[in-house]
Amino acid sequence: MTTSTRGTAKVPAVLVLEDGRTFRGRAYGAVGETFGEAVFSTGMTGYQETLTDPSYDRQIVVATAPQIGNTGWNDEDDESRRIWVSGNVVRDPARVPSNWRAKRSLDDALVEQGVVGISRIDTRALTRHLRERGSMRAGIFSGTALSSASGAGVAPEAELVERVQAQPHMKGASLYEEVATKEAYVVPAVGEKRFTVAAVDLGIKGMTPHRMAERGIEVHVLPATATPDEVYAVEPDGVFFSNGPGDPATADGPVALMSAVLERRTPLFGICFGNQILGRALGFGTYKLKYGHRGINQPVQDRTTGKVEVTAHNHGFAVDAPLDKVSETKFGRAEVSHVCLNDDVVEGLRLLDQPAFSVQYHPEAAAGPHDAAYLFDRFVSLMEGQRA
Template identity: 80%
Template sequence: MTTANGGAGQAPALLVLEDGRTFRGRAYGAVGETFGEAVFSTGMTGYQETLTDPSYHRQVVVMTAPHIGNTGVNDEDPESSRIWVSGYVVRDPARVPSSWRSVRTLDEELTTQGVVGISGIDTRALTRHLRERGAMRVGIFSGPALDEDSGSDRASLLARVRAAPQMKGASLAEEVSTAETYIVPARGERRFTVAAVDLGIKGMTPHRMAERGIEVHVLPATASPDDIRAVGPDGVFFSNGPGDPATADHPVALMRSVLESGTPLFGICFGNQILGRALGFGTFKLTYGHRGINLPVQDRTTGKVEITAHNHGFAVDAPVDRDSETEYGRARVSHVCLNDNVVEGLELLDRPAFSVQYHPEAAAGPHDAAYLFDRFVTLMEAQRA
């Protein structure tokens, strides 16, 4: 979906939303064109983790913080081997990065990886527009020819944006998943073995488990129940990932096989939506989603309020005011977002399984939800006992 020829410089750029609204700015990163779903992220830091999160596949990310790129780019913080966003939108990119960890500028990184972006636009106005109208398809176009664009040219660009695929109905997990199984060894003594189904996993997630003595076998999204059993796991983990959960029939069937086995199960983000579907709940697309590192969630089992990191445009449709009877026993909504009461977690009361809709691995923060990995360990300890 992206073409680029590098070297943005001061080339003009145009952002075109599918409802016809446009924003004119300057190229940031690669010069060319790109398409995707326009979404906004409220994080003031952690842009490198955002860019490399596979959950952002086929999305054009608008940063609400006005200054981006201040700390440059390093080789320690990426959450995967590449940038996954389809495009990047910022207001005031840093002219010179200021961090002892920086090895290159963000502009250079975007250009090298062929990511088309735009800078110098009113990102506050764009964010307000997306909040009112909802996430929608968008195109970013940059290059010298835009200096003389006409009304007919814009009509042509708008038609191309509207021809781009929508996020609803998109099946994307296999596009970002690992092709081969790999192992992240436990740090120190190995206490448990976990099979992690990679639906778009971030690098910090198996690291957090490894810190707790867990050897993590990361499996492709196409893994079968036999592949999971071959690991001999003490627990099974379903990761975050992109796309519409309504299309994820294979991960749902795989999770149901885990639930039937009674093996402790933990899911995050896309994994939460997969658990919802496995239990018989529906899913739906949020108007503009939750993205950022500052969203308040209440753990209803403890009453504690956490500030959490999110990236999801879909949610589980489950009742928050009562327990539900499912094929696998009683299910309960364990976490809710305090901004809009969206379901942010599920737990089974009669089997060792739970999930949350956000990112407890906390890259780039906050760390309020790290206890969820300990909760997973507790489930595995109880099962072993």
């Protein structure tokens, strides 16, 4: 429930966590109530790309950088058709945006799209709490949403906690279909067309097919419910599985589709949710991380080269695969190709007997560093090798 209201900077608001911890501040964006999984993102910039990333569906995103909104909101950097986060938490919102491309403020964008937020809270204390206790269900309440259900004035904290605890958990949530495109569309190659790729949309960001198009790839973006016949109807040189939200343990359809692609030995590339889908297709399990990886400054080592990349992440689940041995799967030998240097979480997989690989992070660099751009070139090399 939201009520879009401008001029809300003095409206009281409260963030309530499922374990009873509360943070009181001021409304930021729309006024009302919202629920989601409270997570923190460590990027110092790139908030527009973060908020419009479908992977953040049903999450309340806490910005660890103290001041957010300095560059406003423009019409070029959206990564999808709308803001997907359930709520936005900032410490010190910029009073006036300053960027030549800005069309409106971040606050204006949140109001226009009915996204409830909160500002003027201690985001450092909140982040430390989430690191210690783990990501958890939360709610933001402002305006009439702070009223008691009994009609007896302001709701007591215990009542707000009960509202939060009544919400579904992220574990077991199937969300990829609700964020994916319903109709197929094509992103044409830039310059001469070299390859055709079928991209399965599980929550794809707009920059991802653009990065492939820059390399001469015509990208056919297909719904998450695409069948093998629909994938191969575009006569693809390669198949791509995108990022997306929710628990990969619920994604039986995409796992079956990826298995069909692997059986035909078509060059395959997956990112984020697509990495978890590949893990499941290979017979590995997945599990929920305590607080996940989110931001544009996560260190990952590419084990095939030994190089360390600074990468963009948004994932709360990971693949449970052995780090130090080659695994035998029904599609051939597989190994962990990338690993997070902070906590040894699996950040990539590759097959040794056929052209398929994946990474857990976002190589499209929107927003984020360009260290991982080579992965799109690696995908091109696989398609070149298959064609040869």
